[in-house]
Each structure stands twice: as C-alpha cells, then as structure tokens.
Amino acid sequence: MALRTIRVMGDDILRKKCREVKEVTQRIETLIDDMFETMYESNGVGLAAPQVGVLKRIMVIDVGEEPYLFINPVIVDSAGEQTGDEGCLSLPGKSGVVTRPDFVKVRAYDENMEEFELEAEGLLARAICHECDHLEGILYVDKVEGELENVEYDEE
C-alpha cells in the first residue's frame, strides 16, 4: 500500500465526471487499498478516486463505524434533511455549511463486483452524498450556504 497525493481545489481533475468500473483489476485493488490508507492518514471520513487523480467511480468512507467501499454507487432513495458543517480533503483547512438528505439508500458494487444496497443516515448519509458528488465533478463549495470557514487544526 502507498499513500497517494490528494488533489486540491483548482486541479481540473476534480471537476471531471468519473467513468464506471467494469472490472476490479489488480490495479484497482491497489488503488482501493491506497485510497483507504490515504484517507486514514489524512484523518478524513471519505475519499473519492478523482481526489487521488483517478477518474473512476470508486469511493471509500469510514465515519468511525466501519470501512465502506463503493464502486459505481448510485443513490436510489433519499429522505429528510440535515444542515451542518462539511469539509473535504481537497479543501484543506476549510469547512462550510451544507444541507444534505438525512437518509439515503445507496446501491453499489463491492470489491468482488457484487451488488449491494446500504441504508444510511446522519453523518454516513452526508459522507455518501459528498463522495458521490465528487464522482460527478461536484465539490461541496458548489452547495455551501454562506462563507467557507477556516478550521483550526490540532497539531498531532
């Protein structure tokens, strides 16, 4: 496994639409491992492939419950509303208020290309929406309500 460089806002690749994954090759397996490692190393709760420069529909999420991998995810149902702070590893040091559904049902494929569905609420639902947006070239700044804030980091 290896850490990958996270692309930051201003990089054109973050604005491109990602392509579907047809098959999980060795190369994609390595990409997925690297995405998890890069996300954890950066203390993020989610990471989408374009953020490491790969235009494929792959995203990883861990909001502190368990690691989730989504290949070719589609949000098939959503309900409710939540308004809260959001951040993104591609906008280091910033956060902003975004309204998202409070519940989503997502359909995706796992590392064996087996289809699954997951129902999520709260922070996990927010993370799924945020990462799915990345696959379309959408950043949370496109949806932010008000100004971006600067986030103070604790040096570890």
Ligand code: NI
């Ligand atoms: Ni993000």
